[in-house]
Amino acid sequence: MSEQAAERGQAPGWRRRLVVAIPVIAFAVLAALLYGRLFSGNPSTLPSALIGRPAPDLTLPALEGLKRDGADVPGFSRAELADGQVTVVNVFGSWCGPCREEHPELMAIAGSGVRMYGLNYKDQPENARRFLGGLGNPFSRVGVDPNGRAAIEWGVYGVPETFVVDGKGRIAFKQVGPILDESARAKVLAEVEKAKAAK
Numbered sequence: 001m002s003e004q005a006a007e008r009g010q011a012p013g014w015r016r017r018l019v020v021a022i023p024v025i026a027f028a029v030l031a032a033l034l035y036g037r038l039f040s041g042n043p044s045t046l047p048s049a050l051i052g053r054p055a056p057d058l059t060l061p062a063l064e065g066l067k068r069d070g071a072d073v074p075g076f077s078r079a080e081l082a083d084g085q086v087t088v089v090n091v092f093g094s095w096c097g098p099c100r101e102e103h104p105e106l107m108a109i110a111g112s113g114v115r116m117y118g119l120n121y122k123d124q125p126e127n128a129r130r131f132l133g134g135l136g137n138p139f140s141r142v143g144v145d146p147n148g149r150a151a152i153e154w155g156v157y158g159v160p161e162t163f164v165v166d167g168k169g170r171i172a173f174k175q176v177g178p179i180l181d182e183s184a185r186a187k188v189l190a191e192v193e194k195a196k197a198a199k
Helices: 001-039 097-111 123-133 151-152 182-197
Strands: 087-092 117-121 141-145 159-167 170-174
Touching: 001 097, 087 151, 097 117, 097 123, 097 182, 117 151, 123 141, 141 151, 159 182, 170 182
Parallel strands: 087 117, 117 141
Antiparallel strands: 087 159, 159 170
């Protein structure tokens, strides 16, 4: 067998390996890029298209059977959010572990005199009542969102999320994820003060 014939016999095997290797290498590079992007960045800094815009025009019914100081806790709508007072709206669920972790910070925010409303997301009423009864209720109003439609209108990425709504009913700030420490609480309180000053 001549040298040329031997080279021709090896060439197709080398080409086949190259044809197989290129897609495998391309897939590995793409997978590495996507994996890297998945864990890059801080989700709490995600921008919201609703900042500066009116809160969604929704009427959220009250959490059935929830009482505060012996009176029923009402639900809320955009009308209550546009009554001239700055409000913190927190989206929570009794089934949400981070909601339980952030609850002491919400109690501290409410204890500082900030008006707080709760948006109870995809929860069972008895579970939500037990959650607030056991950990304390920082909310003067709690609206329920049993099917998640209101959360979509609010642009919620996941639970918990917290919004600062100015006295005209416009969303001034959005916190994605739990408020877990004093610095995160201070940031929310600073946004409340900024919204008050912007009147």
